[in-house]
Amino acid sequence: MRGIGKSFGGVAVLTDVDLVVAPGEVMALLGSNGAGKSTLVKILTGVYTRDAGIVKVDGEEVVFPEPRAAVAAGVRLLPQEISVMPDMTVAENIALGDLPMKRSFGLPSVDDRAMREQARSLLDQLGFGTIDPNRPVKRLSVAEQRIVEIARAIAGNARILVMDEPTAALTEQEAKLIFRIIRRLKEQAVAVIYISHYLSEVFEISDRIAVLRDGRDAGLFETASASHEAVLAAMLGGVAGDLYDIEGSGAQAGADILTVENFGVSGRLTEVSFSVRRGEILGVFGLIGSGIETLGRALYGALGPVTTGTVTLGGTAYRPRSAAAGKTAGIGFVAADRKKEGVIAELTVRENMVAPFLDRYVDGIFVSRSRETAQAQHWIDSLGIRTRGPEQKIRTLSGGNQQKVCVSRWLVDGISLLILEEPTRGVDVGARREIYLELRALADRGLAVLVLSSDVEEVAGISDRSIVLDRGRVVGRFERGAAPEDLMAATVNDPAFHAA
Amino acid sequence: MTVTSASPSTDRSTTGSRGRIVDLLGKPWSGVAILLAFYIVLIVAFSVLSPFFLTGRNMLAIGSNVAFIGLMAAAGTPLIIAGGLDLSVAAVAGLTGVTIAILHGVGLPIWIAVFLALCVGAGVGLINGLFATRLKLNPLIVTLGMMSIVSGTALILTGGLTRALMVPGFNWIGQGRLFTIPVPIILMAITYIALAIVLARTRFGRFVYAAGGNAEASRLIGLPVERVQMILYAISGVSGAVAGTMLAAQLGAAAPGAASTHLLTVIAAIILGGTSLYGGRGSVWGTLLAVLILGTLGNGLTLMDVSSFWQDVTRGVVLMLAVSLDQIRTRALGD
Numbered sequence: 153m154r155g156i157g158k159s160f161g162g163v164a165v166l167t168d169v170d171l172v173v174a175p176g177e178v179m180a181l182l183g184s185n186g187a188g189k190s191t192l193v194k195i196l197t198g199v200y201t202r203d204a205g206i207v208k209v210d211g212e213e214v215v216f217p218e219p220r221a222a223v224a225a226g227v228r229l230l231p232q233e234i235s236v237m238p239d240m241t242v243a244e245n246i247a248l249g250d251l252p253m254k255r256s257f258g259l260p261s262v263d264d265r266a267m268r269e270q271a272r273s274l275l276d277q278l279g280f281g282t283i284d285p286n287r288p289v290k291r292l293s294v295a296e297q298r299i300v301e302i303a304r305a306i307a308g309n310a311r312i313l314v315m316d317e318p319t320a321a322l323t324e325q326e327a328k329l330i331f332r333i334i335r336r337l338k339e340q341a342v343a344v345i346y347i348s349h350y351l352s353e354v355f356e357i358s359d360r361i362a363v364l365r366d367g368r369d370a371g372l373f374e375t376a377s378a379s380h381e382a383v384l385a386a387m388l389g390g391v392a393g394d395l396y397d398i399e400g401s402g403a404q405a406g407a408d409i410l411t412v413e414n415f416g417v418s419g420r421l422t423e424v425s426f427s428v429r430r431g432e433i434l435g436v437f438g439l440i441g442s443g444i445e446t447l448g449r450a451l452y453g454a455l456g457p458v459t460t461g462t463v464t465l466g467g468t469a470y471r472p473r474s475a476a477a478g479k480t481a482g483i484g485f486v487a488a489d490r491k492k493e494g495v496i497a498e499l500t501v502r503e504n505m506v507a508p509f510l511d512r513y514v515d516g517i518f519v520s521r522s523r524e525t526a527q528a529q530h531w532i533d534s535l536g537i538r539t540r541g542p543e544q545k546i547r548t549l550s551g552g553n554q555q556k557v558c559v560s561r562w563l564v565d566g567i568s569l570l571i572l573e574e575p576t577r578g579v580d581v582g583a584r585r586e587i588y589l590e591l592r593a594l595a596d597r598g599l600a601v602l603v604l605s606s607d608v609e610e611v612a613g614i615s616d617r618s619i620v621l622d623r624g625r626v627v628g629r630f631e632r633g634a635a636p637e638d639l640m641a642a643t644v645n646d647p648a649f650h651a652a
Numbered sequence: 653m654t655v656t657s658a659s660p661s662t663d664r665s666t667t668g669s670r671g672r673i674v675d676l677l678g679k680p681w682s683g684v685a686i687l688l689a690f691y692i693v694l695i696v697a698f699s700v701l702s703p704f705f706l707t708g709r710n711m712l713a714i715g716s717n718v719a720f721i722g723l724m725a726a727a728g729t730p731l732i733i734a735g736g737l738d739l740s741v742a743a744v745a746g747l748t749g750v751t752i753a754i755l756h757g758v759g760l761p762i763w764i765a766v767f768l769a770l771c772v773g774a775g776v777g778l779i780n781g782l783f784a785t786r787l788k789l790n791p792l793i794v795t796l797g798m799m800s801i802v803s804g805t806a807l808i809l810t811g812g813l814t815r816a817l818m819v820p821g822f823n824w825i826g827q828g829r830l831f832t833i834p835v836p837i838i839l840m841a842i843t844y845i846a847l848a849i850v851l852a853r854t855r856f857g858r859f860v861y862a863a864g865g866n867a868e869a870s871r872l873i874g875l876p877v878e879r880v881q882m883i884l885y886a887i888s889g890v891s892g893a894v895a896g897t898m899l900a901a902q903l904g905a906a907a908p909g910a911a912s913t914h915l916l917t918v919i920a921a922i923i924l925g926g927t928s929l930y931g932g933r934g935s936v937w938g939t940l941l942a943v944l945i946l947g948t949l950g951n952g953l954t955l956m957d958v959s960s961f962w963q964d965v966t967r968g969v970v971l972m973l974a975v976s977l978d979q980i981r982t983r984a985l986g987d
Binding site: 497507 | 859865866869932
């Protein structure tokens, strides 16, 4: 792709962008939200048409008026959200685009055997012959579903595979499986364009790194000789050096706000004990399935009265019962999956912000619109939320800004503990730093902040103290300044992880 | 893939007239505005086609004829916005008339009979709500079953027969006038104004939109999703009972299946009015306009001697057109 330009409504989204990928090469595509990554790959995959520039595949200039044309030319996109048919089998999912047919009793019908054989050989080719082609896809793990998707893409003889955040919903171990596949694809001379927010991933898997910023080329690096700092600087425009280099330390951490002893949830958490102090960020690191997805919501009460053990909140005994009770007791909770469990898409920024404590804005029987708006505007300003105003629909905001709205909901009197799951999942690097700064500011203002994350760098980077969970138990405790490697080493891991 | 669905919000308004139309469709008020425009076009068209159409008498007749449908659609709107659905509402209307007739027949004062019938409606609604929210069953199945139970009960109670129900004070609800305006229209107007205020201005109203927009997120911020839905099911049941009372008063008779053929009109009006079947979006004003449009369409076509079979076809076409337009609108608003 050379000299690509595209504008929407007179606003240039891409200007003179080049992207050249060789067969068997993994090209990472990096950039903050709004940098133009997704527009670029949408032009490549036929979702948008370009305004300027040329696209060549195998030396031939091509124009893709629609996605099917791109697929026919061997250009495949793996979208960020996994798109498989959950009730169909692995083989059916893989063959979906081009079902092998036969005639039985004179009628065309699907050739099941050929379909299974094709699936088996493709999975073998990827190194995952262990996945049974006859299994319904919904029985597979998320990582295996990804693998099925990739198999489907190469079933159509993909020459160029665009992967948009392929590891977003995966654990680090599972991500290794995807990397293994990418290496196989390289051997088969498939060109891979790899979009990710995770720098460490990009450095592990890519051959070269292309960086976009504000719709322009901002740098092209040979991965082997590039440094994290240089790439990050290209992405952010040389502003932020270290993502986690944040003033304020939590050194003045005060009394315990939350004390948890022998906390348990049957089958998921066992004998978990820790405390969170006023003014500090306590990080909890664990891989998916370690218990981090349970601990936060169990404490908040969202799982109902299913917990065992002793919990003290603000000096008094607290027993998680329900989300409403947790809220009343002074706990705020920000869920990992913003789309499913965080934002109420059809409502405005204002309505989303004031929802948990709407009773505080009620005069008589009516909600006071003016007080709501004043509060919403205050949060928009103080958290630096980029929006056209309180009346904008929240679904039209970027992920980072949606996350800030979800945090702002809890910034009211009476909330003493804020629990956040995966606070920066799906948030671009620039906004991540802003969220970290905000969490630190909240701690400095006297909140106790509990962050649960499967991003080891995040936990190591922002926590005053941290604990590591594995298989529902605490397997490590660290003070500020622990290295990500220390936290990771504390988890009892599949040998495959360390081998990689 | 169309231009409107593939492009982000920024590239509207640029691509000539088509872009401008899409741009207009994308405005938040455009849904109600389109309905209003359509309603006016309909009125103008029928006025030209039939001399009997645009008279005060006929307009009021349309209003009283659709009032009981309007009542059920009014209560159904917040229920669907909150993620519920009530298919039993029209059957409840039938049962209500029957209940009043029987209770009055055994000697209860008419207003006590009405009160008890309203309680039956609320009870049916609460049972719907209980199954749909506490047991987390699909409301389509629950209320479809309830529809069958309720209409069956009404038939059992009457042996399938229609009962006369002529009580002077009572029939005023359906046939009387207040300041020359038929009572059913006044009842319907009060219902719509009250619901519109509740939805737009109160805490409960906000919970309705939140619960339907994202039930899981609402639960996680401690909103009483189940309680809100429960209340709405009860209101829907009561609306069926009020509609049934009004219809029986209007007809001077209680027929077990009096309202059941209008269930589809009720649901169609809610959808035509711009309420999303997936919840989270909609308004009672849209529903009211849709009720009036469907009523006017029926009335006008009848005046023009179009058979009721063709009226069914026309209603279906209007509904499908409206829903298609709404889809275009939703895409124009951007996802």
